[in-house]
Amino acid sequence: MSRPPFSIDADQIPGRPNVPARCHLPAQPLADSGIHITAIETVLPPAFAPHLVALRIHTDAGIIGCGETYFCGQAVTGMIHDYFAGRLLGADALAIESHWRFLYERMANIGVRGTELRAISAIDLALWDILGQVCNQPVYRLLGGPVRDRVAVYNSCGNPSYGIQAEPAPQVRTGWQGWPGMGSVGRPGPISDSFNYFHHPVELARELIDLGYPAMKIWPFDLPAIEHGPMYIRDADIRQALRPLEKIREAVGMDIEVMIDGHAHFQLPAALRIAEALRPLRPLWLEDILKMDNLDTLADFRRQSQMPISASEMLLCAPDYAALMEKRAADYIMIDPTWVGGISETVRIARLAQIYNLPVSMHDATGPLTMLAGVHVLAASGNGLYQETMRASIQTTYRDLIDLEVKIEGGSLALPTGPGLGARLHPELFRPDALGYRRSGP
Numbered sequence: 001m002s003r004p005p006f007s008i009d010a011d012q013i014p015g016r017p018n019v020p021a022r023c024h025l026p027a028q029p030l031a032d033s034g035i036h037i038t039a040i041e042t043v044l045p046p047a048f049a050p051h052l053v054a055l056r057i058h059t060d061a062g063i064i065g066c067g068e069t070y071f072c073g074q075a076v077t078g079m080i081h082d083y084f085a086g087r088l089l090g091a092d093a094l095a096i097e098s099h100w101r102f103l104y105e106r107m108a109n110i111g112v113r114g115t116e117l118r119a120i121s122a123i124d125l126a127l128w129d130i131l132g133q134v135c136n137q138p139v140y141r142l143l144g145g146p147v148r149d150r151v152a153v154y155n156s157c158g159n160p161s162y163g164i165q166a167e168p169a170p171q172v173r174t175g176w177q178g179w180p181g182m183g184s185v186g187r188p189g190p191i192s193d194s195f196n197y198f199h200h201p202v203e204l205a206r207e208l209i210d211l212g213y214p215a216m217k218i219w220p221f222d223l224p225a226i227e228h229g230p231m232y233i234r235d236a237d238i239r240q241a242l243r244p245l246e247k248i249r250e251a252v253g254m255d256i257e258v259m260i261d262g263h264a265h266f267q268l269p270a271a272l273r274i275a276e277a278l279r280p281l282r283p284l285w286l287e288d289i290l291k292m293d294n295l296d297t298l299a300d301f302r303r304q305s306q307m308p309i310s311a312s313e314m315l316l317c318a319p320d321y322a323a324l325m326e327k328r329a330a331d332y333i334m335i336d337p338t339w340v341g342g343i344s345e346t347v348r349i350a351r352l353a354q355i356y357n358l359p360v361s362m363h364d365a366t367g368p369l370t371m372l373a374g375v376h377v378l379a380a381s382g383n384g385l386y387q388e389t390m391r392a393s394i395q396t397t398y399r400d401l402i403d404l405e406v407k408i409e410g411g412s413l414a415l416p417t418g419p420g421l422g423a424r425l426h427p428e429l430f431r432p433d434a435l436g437y438r439r440s441g442p
Helices: 073-088 096-108 115-135 193-199 201-210 222-228 235-252 268-281 295-305 318-326 342-355 368-379
Strands: 037-043 052-059 064-070 150-156 215-218 257-261 285-287 309-311 332-335 360-362 384-389 412-414 438-440
Touching: 037 073, 052 073, 052 115, 064 115, 064 368, 073 096, 073 115, 073 438, 096 115, 096 342, 115 342, 115 368, 150 257, 150 368, 193 201, 193 215, 201 215, 201 235, 222 235, 235 268, 257 268, 268 285, 268 295, 295 309, 295 318, 318 332, 318 342, 332 342, 342 360, 342 368, 360 368, 368 384
Parallel strands: 150 215, 150 384, 215 257, 257 285, 285 309, 309 332, 332 360, 360 384
Antiparallel strands: 037 052, 037 438, 052 064, 150 412
């Protein structure tokens, strides 16, 4: 049935009597699917606390959609329950674009790039997951169908505790709170790839080649940037950071591609110095050597460095990517589905990149549903290049979150076969006594 315009008062939201009154909301689409949102749950899984937000959307058809996003978990859950729930509870669960446009346009009036967009991303994933389950099809079928049978991946060389706040960081004297780009190199271990890059680089590269990985990503400049700041990097620090990569090139040549991630630590002069040192080592791309807050400077960096540039999950929403492409500031487009606005916005950006003849890759150092969302979009994108993966997370924390065993074989992932995203968040995560658990609805 269709729903007329209405305004929500505090006492109309089940379980949330203290929610402030809502503004008037527009009518839902007349062609109502008959499947409505009944409840929204969020939780902060302790392995990632306080970063990952896991979300479930319940419907009156008994179908549950799963989503996630990353960073500022308490703020994101507050946005979802204290504001977005007023739009979503009781609404048509299959009106994905209608909900996306409403939430984005209202948030754009106050500044959408941040907590608001991450909240939209998590909701959008869950709604696509619901639609796939209703249709009994994987999401990539609903995006136009597959253009490939498998999605190529690369291994980001993190470690099992990458991004987890509980890990101490003895290499970093100050500022350790689990901030992005401020992790330690980790401890020794078979899948502690960040540690092994610095201590056993040739063995690491050969292992990845033997496993079929076509490429690996490293971030060798984090520690000097954290130690000395963004404006200057010493030649000695550059040489030390790149000595392992030089050993890799000497031992295996170009048998494996290498990407360089700068985690946006540097300003232009330092970035150019890094690029000059990297040029003989032929990385596939330089990613986030600069911050993404000035695309004109990024375009200048691409021109001066004469190096291929990837940009980047740090851009948020299609208008940012449109400006990036118009300024000819990147050679590769990197998108994070759970930061940029969900599957809906990721598809729009990927298709825009196709117009510019630019390949797209998907970011993931965040969570398993982020990775699966990227795989679905890449499966249906003619310009899809790589899905980022981190085997250190896939083989550890991801298993604690979803019911799908992720298998990388021959450097690629098979397309998910289950309906929707193809995986479910473990129900036991959503205990009322769990960290950060909130529920809107009965």
